Amino acid sequence: MNQINQQITEKINGAEETKRQIFFMNKAKDYVETLAGKLGRKPTCCVTTFGCQMNARDSEKLAGILEKVGYELTENEEADFVIYNTCTVRDNANQRVYGRLGHLNSLKKKNPHKRIALCGCMMQEPSVIEKIKQSYRFVDLIFGTHNIYKFAELLTIMFESDNMVIDIWQDTDEIVEDLPVERKYPFKSGINIMFGCNNFCSYCIVPYVRGRERSRSPKDIIQEIEALVADGVVEIMLLGQNVNSYGKNLEEPMTFAQLLKEVEKIEGLQRIRFMTSHPKDLSDELIQVMKESKKICRHLHLPLQSGSTKILTQMNRRYTKEQYLALAEKIRKEIPDIALTTDIIVGFPGETPEDVDETIDVVKKVKYDNAFTFIYSKRTGTPAAAMENQVPEEVVKEGFDRLLKVVQDTARERVALLQGQTLDALVEEVNEQDSSLLTGRLSNNTIVHFKGGKELIGTIVPVYLKECHGFYYLGERA
Numbered sequence: 001m002n003q004i005n006q007q008i009t010e011k012i013n014g015a016e017e018t019k020r021q022i023f024f025m026n027k028a029k030d031y032v033e034t035l036a037g038k039l040g041r042k043p044t045c046c047v048t049t050f051g052c053q054m055n056a057r058d059s060e061k062l063a064g065i066l067e068k069v070g071y072e073l074t075e076n077e078e079a080d081f082v083i084y085n086t087c088t089v090r091d092n093a094n095q096r097v098y099g100r101l102g103h104l105n106s107l108k109k110k111n112p113h114k115r116i117a118l119c120g121c122m123m124q125e126p127s128v129i130e131k132i133k134q135s136y137r138f139v140d141l142i143f144g145t146h147n148i149y150k151f152a153e154l155l156t157i158m159f160e161s162d163n164m165v166i167d168i169w170q171d172t173d174e175i176v177e178d179l180p181v182e183r184k185y186p187f188k189s190g191i192n193i194m195f196g197c198n199n200f201c202s203y204c205i206v207p208y209v210r211g212r213e214r215s216r217s218p219k220d221i222i223q224e225i226e227a228l229v230a231d232g233v234v235e236i237m238l239l240g241q242n243v244n245s246y247g248k249n250l251e252e253p254m255t256f257a258q259l260l261k262e263v264e265k266i267e268g269l270q271r272i273r274f275m276t277s278h279p280k281d282l283s284d285e286l287i288q289v290m291k292e293s294k295k296i297c298r299h300l301h302l303p304l305q306s307g308s309t310k311i312l313t314q315m316n317r318r319y320t321k322e323q324y325l326a327l328a329e330k331i332r333k334e335i336p337d338i339a340l341t342t343d344i345i346v347g348f349p350g351e352t353p354e355d356v357d358e359t360i361d362v363v364k365k366v367k368y369d370n371a372f373t374f375i376y377s378k379r380t381g382t383p384a385a386a387m388e389n390q391v392p393e394e395v396v397k398e399g400f401d402r403l404l405k406v407v408q409d410t411a412r413e414r415v416a417l418l419q420g421q422t423l424d425a426l427v428e429e430v431n432e433q434d435s436s437l438l439t440g441r442l443s444n445n446t447i448v449h450f451k452g453g454k455e456l457i458g459t460i461v462p463v464y465l466k467e468c469h470g471f472y473y474l475g476e477r478a
């Protein structure tokens with residue numbers, strides 16, 4: 001990928017950086033106050049997230065800073081400040097951003113004080129920056145994934161500038177702790193345990209836009225969780241592109257399983273989830289820790305990507321169909337009530353209908369509780385984009401439809417197995433369609449709707465699983 005040479009802020013060591021950003025938060029606050037004076041009201045802001053759980057967590061950090069400097073958070077893009085936290089894992093995510101930017105421009109024409117910012121994975125691509133500079137001149141601020149902790153500083157630069165402010169870094173080894181965060185849910189939270197990815201699956205752009213793998217220290221992670229629990233959090237999701245290789249680059253190396261054991265000890269914490277696991281790194285130690293744990297949820301997301309060993313080799317996944325099947329069988333044997341979910345790509349270069357048959361065979365054998373199926377998207381700069389044997393669209397579509405049907409049938413079958421059981425659900429919200437119902441999540445990630453009052457939100461209650469409706473249940477409080 002081409003080098004980007006658009007760095008305007010500088011790298012400073014961790015603790016110093018935290019102090020520096022607090023300084024800039026105060027400075028940005030003055031600008032927001034001045035704006036409030038002009039508007040005659042508190043300025044509003046809107047953070048829109050595209051993509052994965054990592055981005056959702058990053059958006060909470062952006063929202064934390066915006067709130068701190070005096071903005072009022074809203075979900076309406078008519079706000080005085082709108083930031084898109086973008087994803088670039090597949091091209092359709094990029095297209096959605098371009099599509100929505102046009103609308104933001106028309107809103108900006110009506111509100112001269114409006115400021116528009118873009119950040120996240122898509123901004124790490126030089127071709128994207130070029131396109132925005134040429135065709136989307138109305139954007140005020142652009143930064144990438146490596147300097148997100150500079151947000152307060154970048155906001156002040158934006159307020160002081162009449163031109164588009166662009167700050168993109170090539171990489172970073174810095175992890176800056178202790179900046180404000182505004183959580184979406186009071187009772188559950190994501191926590192980054194590591195950043196970046198070293199795997200270089202041949203189709204994937206993540207290692208290029210998120211950089212090399214860096215683990216946070218266990219001390220910082222535990223402290224953050226303890227503070228969250230003290231603030232009412234009962235469920236956490238440990239986040240990393242490949243949590244199974246956590247801790248390898250720490251001064252005192254530690255395995256992910258060891259980290260989980262430490263997290264388990266935190267009093268008041270009730271549920272632990274994590275995402276994502278690479279099958280090649282999933283250890284027996286982890287399976288044992290999950291099996292013995294009272295808090296780790298009965299759910300494992302284990303991306304398959306393809307069931308054909310030939311395609312897996314081309315994808316640089318470093319496991320075979322047989323190794324994956326053996327792993328899934330071992331997990332099911334040790335933890336029978338676990339839900340397995342997965343990601344699958346259809347249409348990788350060179351994939352034949354027979355390769356799709358192999359994938360379908362794995363789905364039938366593993367019986368996933370849910371599977372996210374994606375059509376292969378060519379990402380510039382990845383090895384797969386340069387492969388010659390790209391698959392024609394109609395062949396991809398045929399394979400995709402065939403796979404989807406099997407995925408849905410097996411998932412329905414799996415979810416139906418819970419019928420008649422009474423299981424604990426964490427109550428997450430009032431049902432969007434029917435306000436007499438609450439929506440809760442079982443340990444194995446299945447959703448259940450049941451009658452109840454909103455005072456139960458954030459608590460864990462036993463629910464009788466009465467009727468299975470495909471992928472969710474209607475239940476009754478037990």
Ligand code: 5AD
Pocket residue numbers: 089090203204205303305343344345374375376377378379
């Ligand atoms: N095309 C389609 N799907 C992709 N994924 C990653 N890169 C691509 C791509 N180029 C999928 C993988 C991954 C999930 C997050 O996105 O299945 O597990």
Ligand code: SF4
Pocket residue numbers: 197198199200201204205206207241242278
């Ligand atoms: Fe991408 Fe593979 Fe890393 Fe996942 S493990 S982020 S698919 S390179």
